[in-house]
Amino acid sequence: MSDVVISEFMDQTAVDGLRARFDVLYEPALVNDPERLARELRGARALIVRNRTQVNEALLESADSLCVVGRLGVGLDNIDQTLCAARNIQVVPATGANNTSVAEYVIAAMLVLVRGAFGASDSMLAGEWPRSRLIGGEISGRTLGLVGFGGIAREVASRARAMGLEVHAFDPALAEDAPFWKALQVAPVDSLDQLLAGSDVVSLHVPLTPRTRHLVDAEKIALMRPGAVLINTARGGVIDDAALARALRDGRIAGAALDVFETEPMPADSVYRDTPNLVLTPHIAGVTRESNARVSAMIARVVGRILEAA
Structure with missing residues (x-):
């Protein structure tokens, strides 16, 4: 059972920083297997995604311990914010980082x-x-x-x-x-x-x-x-x-x-x-080596702080 599940690509330095403090499952291709992703979320307290992971009712149904969703970017249309709010799950975008x-x-x-x-x-x-x-x-x-x-x-x-x-x-x-x-x-x-x-x-x-x-x-x-x-x-x-x-x-x-x-x-x-x-171009405007490092560091920092305070 993992504390943090990361279903899409993230800067490795930020991933390593989270791993030093939490049990982390990092599989960038996990987004392509929603059924397994749902299983891996059982007991997880944090989910980190980009724009392809659909954080909807079907996925959240199995996320019984989730308290935060970190978004490696700013668009939130792939995340059911209303349902997250109803379940007291914080949604954290990387505002400004890209x-x-x-x-x-x-x-x-x-x-x-x-x-x-x-x-x-x-x-x-x-x-x-x-x-x-x-x-x-x-x-x-x-x-x-x-x-x-x-x-x-x-x-x-x-x-x-x-x-x-x-x-x-x-x-x-x-x-x-x-x-x-x-x-x-x-x-x-x-x-x-x-x-x-x-x-x-x-x-x-x-x-x-x-x-x-x-x-x-x-x-x-x-x-x-x-x-x-x-x-x-x-x-x-x-x-x-x-x-x-x-x-x-x-x-x-x-x-x-x-x-x-x-x-x-x-x-x-x-x-x-x-x-x-x-x-x-394939949804890459906000993704450079530099912005990926900034976005990932921001989300790792905020998600880590929320988990430690929970």
Whole structure:
């Protein structure tokens, strides 16, 4: 019987630190065997997960001694927070620990999509010299629209401003006189429609909730500028995948970079097959060597403190 069960990958130094104080079961592939995971949780006091482990009623039914769930990341849509609260199970996300990694991913994706010069290696090695095809644009002087203006979006904004972009953001949860708008030189906008219509680059930074599911659908995409690009490092369900795929194939918008998807891993028959001007990555925007160490250390520290106090 283990005190701590870790069902997805975690920095080894943080795992070793927990093992020095508790009985730890660390199996990064345990997420792929929910039945065994449920058995291993009997008697365990802590569960540490990333985004794939579904901490739902079926799993929690066997977790008779659980007092804390540590999330190696910030999104909590894979965790039944209501049920955890009812059972006095604390849910601890690694808030802020991977902000830099996601922000740098967004900036990199923006550069790749707008410049359009990266992806010609095969044709060049085949003897082609496609200079005219690869003449893209500059991001300096363009407008970046941020949907949501939390910690990660603010990190994106500070980098984008330094690169010469004008930055707007839509976040109805924030007051327009909050001091960070002025400090970061970001203009708040009144509606999502206004943001989409006025931006050259749109980056999503909202959690997945019933209100944000398919927030960016065909109607919203139709508001975007024809040369605009869309970046999603938030949650896959925020975008209507079929609508975005159609818009890219029709040339309605210029490109998209997606790190998150409604179904992960993506199915072989994804609507994005054979879609042009699309960059896909496997939910890795917030995971670098550096952020993995920070996230893991934070969760190990907090989970350890909760267990020792229990």
